[in-house]
Amino acid sequence: MFCFQCEQTxxxxxxxxxxxxxxxxxxxEATADLQDVLIHQLKGIGQYVSRLRKLGVADQAADSFILYxxxxxxxxxxxxxxxxxxxxxxxxxxRDRLRTxxxxxxxxxxxxxxxxxxxxxxxxxxxxxGLLAQANAASVITGRDVVGEDVIGLRALLLYxxxxxxxxAHHAEVLGESRxxxxxxxxxxxxVLASDPTDLGEMLEEALALGRLNFKVMETLDAxxxxxxxxxxxxxxxxxxxxxxxxxxxxHDFRDLHExxxxxxxTGINVYTHGEMLPAHGYPKLREYPHLAGNYGGAWQNQQIxxxxxxxxxxxxSNCLIEPQPLYRNRIFTSGPVGWPGIRHIANGDYSAAIxxxxxxxGFTKTVEGPTLTVGFGREAVLGAAGEVIEAVKSxxxxxxxLIGGCDxxxxxxNYFTEFAEQAPSDTMILTLGCGKYRFNSHDFGxxxxxxxxxDIGQCNDSYSALVIATALAGAFNCGVNELxxxxxxxxxxxxxAAVFLTLLALGVRNVRLGPTLPAFLTPxxxxxxxxxxxxxxxxxxxxDIQAALAPRIAAE
Amino acid sequence: MSxxxxxxxxxxxxxxxxxxTETVLEAAEAAGLFLPAMCHEGSCGLCSAQxxxxxxxxxxxxxxxxxxxxxPLCLCMPQSALxxxxxxxxxxxxxxxxxxxxxxxxxxxxxxxGAVTLTLSLQPDPEFGTAADFTPGQYMEVTIPGTEIKRAxxxxxxxxxxxxxxxxxxxxxxxxxxxxxxxxxxxxxxxxLRGPAGRFVLDETSPRPRILVGGGCGFAPLLSMLRHLADxxxxxxxxxxxxANTEAELGVAAPxxxxxxxxxxxxxxxxxxxxxxxxxxxxxxxxxxxxxYLDGASVQPDxxxxxxxxxxxxxxxxxxxxxxxxARIYSEQVQAR
Numbered sequence: 056m057f058c059f060q061c062e063q064t065x066x067x068x069x070x071x072x073x074x075x076x077x078x079x080x081x082x083x084e085a086t087a088d089l090q091d092v093l094i095h096q097l098k099g100i101g102q103y104v105s106r107l108r109k110l111g112v113a114d115q116a117a118d119s120f121i122l123y124x125x126x127x128x129x130x131x132x133x134x135x136x137x138x139x140x141x142x143x144x145x146x147x148x149x150r151d152r153l154r155t156x157x158x159x160x161x162x163x164x165x166x167x168x169x170x171x172x173x174x175x176x177x178x179x180x181x182x183x184x185g186l187l188a189q190a191n192a193a194s195v196i197t198g199r200d201v202v203g204e205d206v207i208g209l210r211a212l213l214l215y216x217x218x219x220x221x222x223x224a225h226h227a228e229v230l231g232e233s234r235x236x237x238x239x240x241x242x243x244x245x246x247v248l249a250s251d252p253t254d255l256g257e258m259l260e261e262a263l264a265l266g267r268l269n270f271k272v273m274e275t276l277d278a279x280x281x282x283x284x285x286x287x288x289x290x291x292x293x294x295x296x297x298x299x300x301x302x303x304x305x306x307h308d309f310r311d312l313h314e315x316x317x318x319x320x321x322t323g324i325n326v327y328t329h330g331e332m333l334p335a336h337g338y339p340k341l342r343e344y345p346h347l348a349g350n351y352g353g354a355w356q357n358q359q360i361x362x363x364x365x366x367x368x369x370x371x372x373s374n375c376l377i378e379p380q381p382l383y384r385n386r387i388f389t390s391g392p393v394g395w396p397g398i399r400h401i402a403n404g405d406y407s408a409a410i411x412x413x414x415x416x417x418g419f420t421k422t423v424e425g426p427t428l429t430v431g432f433g434r435e436a437v438l439g440a441a442g443e444v445i446e447a448v449k450s451x452x453x454x455x456x457x458l459i460g461g462c463d464x465x466x467x468x469x470n471y472f473t474e475f476a477e478q479a480p481s482d483t484m485i486l487t488l489g490c491g492k493y494r495f496n497s498h499d500f501g502x503x504x505x506x507x508x509x510x511d512i513g514q515c516n517d518s519y520s521a522l523v524i525a526t527a528l529a530g531a532f533n534c535g536v537n538e539l540x541x542x543x544x545x546x547x548x549x550x551x552x553a554a555v556f557l558t559l560l561a562l563g564v565r566n567v568r569l570g571p572t573l574p575a576f577l578t579p580x581x582x583x584x585x586x587x588x589x590x591x592x593x594x595x596x597x598x599x600d601i602q603a604a605l606a607p608r609i610a611a612e
Numbered sequence: 613m614s615x616x617x618x619x620x621x622x623x624x625x626x627x628x629x630x631x632x633t634e635t636v637l638e639a640a641e642a643a644g645l646f647l648p649a650m651c652h653e654g655s656c657g658l659c660s661a662q663x664x665x666x667x668x669x670x671x672x673x674x675x676x677x678x679x680x681x682x683x684p685l686c687l688c689m690p691q692s693a694l695x696x697x698x699x700x701x702x703x704x705x706x707x708x709x710x711x712x713x714x715x716x717x718x719x720x721x722x723x724x725x726g727a728v729t730l731t732l733s734l735q736p737d738p739e740f741g742t743a744a745d746f747t748p749g750q751y752m753e754v755t756i757p758g759t760e761i762k763r764a765x766x767x768x769x770x771x772x773x774x775x776x777x778x779x780x781x782x783x784x785x786x787x788x789x790x791x792x793x794x795x796x797x798x799x800x801x802x803x804x805l806r807g808p809a810g811r812f813v814l815d816e817t818s819p820r821p822r823i824l825v826g827g828g829c830g831f832a833p834l835l836s837m838l839r840h841l842a843d844x845x846x847x848x849x850x851x852x853x854x855x856a857n858t859e860a861e862l863g864v865a866a867p868x869x870x871x872x873x874x875x876x877x878x879x880x881x882x883x884x885x886x887x888x889x890x891x892x893x894x895x896x897x898x899x900x901x902x903x904x905y906l907d908g909a910s911v912q913p914d915x916x917x918x919x920x921x922x923x924x925x926x927x928x929x930x931x932x933x934x935x936x937x938x939a940r941i942y943s944e945q946v947q948a949r
Binding site: 065077083085134136137140183185187327350366378380381382384385396397399411412414416418419420 | 623703704706718737738739740741743744745746747771773774775814817818819840844846848911
C-alpha cells in the first residue's frame with residue numbers, strides 16, 4: 056500500500072504517504088491496492104475511449120464507468136474490498152469491448168489500429184491474491200527510483216485532480232447533465248497518465264488543461280443543480296430538532312436527497328441534512344418539501360459522534376465516510392459510489408430499508424428552538440445585490456472580500472480558518488463554501504449595509520459560483536480578478552479540492568492561500584513553480600495573513 | 613491518580629486517570645469509555661488484557677494468573693502509571709453503557725436434541741425504539757423472571773427493525789435457566805435483558821479466508837455471522853466446522869442448507885465425535901476436523917471459534933501448532949447452564 060492523496064496522509068522523517076497496513080483514513084492495505092489496480096485499468100480504458108472519440112465514436116457506458124470508478128477511489132468514499140474486485144472484473148470486460156470497438160472503428164475509417172500496450176493491455180488476475188500481487192506495478196509511485204520525485208509528484212497532481220473532476224462530473228451526470236467535451240477531456244487525461252509522462256513542463260500544461268476542464272465540469276454541475284432544483288436564494292436553516300421520526304443525509308449528492316424526500320413524502324419522517332448537504336436548503340425545489348426539516352451536526356470529521364447521537368438512520372451519499380461505529384453500524388446506509396464492508400447499500404433509489412429503520416427508531420421526542428444558519432448566496436443572489444456591493448466598495452464600507460472555504464478535516468492546524476474568519480475586520484465581507492465553513496458559520500458576523508457579512512455560496516463545487524461572482528465584480532470595477540480587493544483562503548483535504556485548486560491556477564487566480572498543510576505529493580521543485588509562477592501562498596498565522604492581505608498592493612510592474 | 617494508557621489492537625491510544633482504589637474498568641466507564649465487560653468479578657475473561665507496563669493490585673486479593681498472562685481489568689487497580697494492550701480494536705469500545713431492554717417471549721421451539729430456539733420480541737424503548745440492533749456474534753444477558761439469575765446467550769438471527777431476537781439454547785439438565793425454559797417459560801412472558809454486548813464479531817475488513825468453528829451452543833453466533841454474510845452476498849471463502857457429539861445434535865444445523873445455497877464460497881464440515889454406524893461424514897472432534905483442514909490449506913485463515921471450554925482449548929492448540937497467530941483467532945467461550 057502507498058497512498059498520499061489526501062491532506063491527512065502520514066508525514067514522517069522517511070517521507071510522506073500511508074504505507075503500512077492501514078491508511079490514516081481507515082482504508083486497509085488490500086482495498087488501497089485494489090484501488091490502484093482499478094485506476095490502472097481506467098487508464099487503459101481512457102486510452103481506448105480517447106482514440107474512439109478521435110474516430111468520432113462515443114461510448115456513454117464507458118464514460119460513466121470512468122467517472123464512477125474514479126469517484127470510488129476518492130478519500131473516504133469506498134472501503135469495500137469486495138466491490139473493487141467486482142469493478143476490476145467489470146473494467147476488464149469493458150476494456151475488451153472497447154478494444155474491439157476501437158479496432159473496428161479504425162478499420163472502418165481506413166486506419167491501421169494501434170496496438171496499445173501498458174495499462175490498455177493489462178490482464179487482471181481472476182482472484183484477490185493475484186490482484187494484490189499485481190498492485191505494486193500499478194502504484195502511484197511505481198518507477199520513482201527511475202523518474203524521480205518531481206515526475207511522480209506531478210503525475211499524482213494530475214491523477215488526484217482528475218479524480219476530483221470525475222467526482223463532480225458524476226454528480227452532474229446523475230442529474231442528467233453530461234457534455235462530450237468533459238468525457239473527451241477526462242479520457243485524454245487518463246491517456247496521458249497511461250503514457251507514464253516524464254516531461255515536467257508538459258505535465259504542468261496538462262494539469263492546467265485539467266483545471267480548465269474542471270471549470271466546465273463545475274459549470275455543468277451548476278447547470279444540473281439549478282436546472283433540477285432552481286436558483287439558490289437566501290434561506291435560514293434550522294439547526295435544532297423537530298419532534299418526530301428522522302433520517303439524516305450526508306455527502307454531496309442532491310439527486311439522492313431529492314429521491315429520499317420523494318420516498319419519505321407523507322410518511323411523517325423528517326429529513327435532516329448533514330455536512331455538505333447543508334446548501335440543499337438554498338434550492339427552492341428541495342426546500343419546498345416541508346419535511347426537509349433542517350441541518351444536524353457539522354462537517355464530516357465529527358460524524359462518529361454526531362451519527363451515534365442521531366435518533367434515526369443515516370444515508371451517506373458520497374465523500375466523506377469514516378469507519379461506522381458499532382453504535383450506528385446497522386442504521387447507516389451508503390449510496391452511489393460509497394461503500395463499507397457490512398454496511399447496507401441503497402441502490403436504484405430504493406430507500407425502503409432506511410425508511411423502515413426510521414419508523415423503528417425513536418426519532419426526536421421534542422421540538423427544540425434555536426439558532427439558524429443562512430445559506431443560498433449563490434451567484435445570482437450575490438450578483439442580484441451587486442449594485443449595493445459595488446457602492447459599498449466605492450464608499451469604503453466594504454474594504455475587502457475574503458473567500459474562506461474548501462474542505463474541513465480533523466487536523467488541529469485547521470483552527471487557522473476559524474481564527475481567520477473571526478479576526479477579519481468588520482469592514483470586510485466573508486464568502487464561504489465547502490464544509491470548511493463549519494469552522495465559523497455559527498459565529499455572528501453582523502452585516503454591512505443590510506448585507507450579511509458572511510455569505511454562504513454553497514458546496515465546494517460552488518467555487519464555480521464564486522468565480523462567476525469574482526469575474527462579474529472585476530467587470531464592474533473594470534479590472535482583473537487579481538486586482539479586486541479579494542483574497543482566497545482555501546482549506547483542502549481531498550481530491551475535489553485538488554481539482555478546484557487546478558481551476559484557480561488555470562484561470563490565473565493568484566495569491567491563493569492554501570492550508571492547513573500543502574499536499575504531500577508536491578515536491579519542493581513543484582512548490583517553487585506554484586509559488587513563483589502562480590503566487591500560491593502557504594498559510595502562516597491568521598493575524599499575519601489578514602494583515603498581508605489587507606496591505607496596500609504594490610502595483611504590478 | 614495514575615495515568616492509564618490503553619492501546620487498542622488497531623493501535624489507537626486512549627488515556628485516562630484512575631485512583632489506586634478503583635479498577636481500570638471503572639475509571640474507563642467514568643471517562644465514558646465502555647470496554648467490553650460482563651461479569652465484573654474477574655471470571656468471564658471478557659475484559660482481560662495485557663498489562664505491559666506498571667504495577668497494580670487485584671481487587672479481592674491475589675489470584676492465579678491466566679495462562680496467557682492477561683489481567684481482568686474489572687479487578688485491576690493501578691499502583692503506578694499503566695500501559696495496557698487491549699485485544700480488540702477501538703471500534704470495540706462503546707461510548708455508551710450497555711442498554712437494558714424488555715422483551716416478550718414469542719415462541720419456544722425444540723431444535724434438535726437438547727436444544728431450544730427461544731424467540732423474543734423487544735418492547736419499544738425510548739432510546740432504541742423497536743430496533744433489535746446488534747452485531748452478528750454478540751450476545752444478550754437474560755434475567756430469569758422473578759430472580760436475580762442472569763445468563764448470557766448469543767443471538768442467532770440478524771439485526772432487524774421489528775425487534776425480533778432469536779437464541780439457540782442448549783438445555784443443560786439441572787441448569788437454572790434450562791429448567792426455567794423447559795418447565796416454566798411460556799409465550800407472552802416478559803423478560804428483562806441487557807445487551808447487546810461482546811466483541812466476538814467478524815472482521816469484515818480482513819482479506820483472509822475464514823474458518824468458523826463451533827460446537828454445542830457455540831453454533832448460535834456463527835449462525836448469525838453466516839446469515840449476515842449471506843444477506844450481504846459475501847464471496848470470501850468461508851469454511852464452517854460444526855462439532856457434535858452425536859448425529860442427534862446436528863438438528864440445530866438445519867438452517868445451513870439454505871445458507872449454503874446463498875453463499876457459493878461456503879463449505880461445511882459436520883464433525884461427529886461418536887457417530888452411529890452408517891455415518892459417512894467426518895468422524896472426530898471439531899479440533900480434528902480443523903487440523904485436517906489446515907493441513908491442506910494454502911492460505912492462513914482467520915479463525916472464529918465459539919464453544920465450550922474443552923473445544924476452545926483443543927481448537928486453539930491445533931491453530932497455534934499450525935502457526936496461526938493469536939490475533940487471527942477470534943473466540944468466545946460458552947457454557948450450557
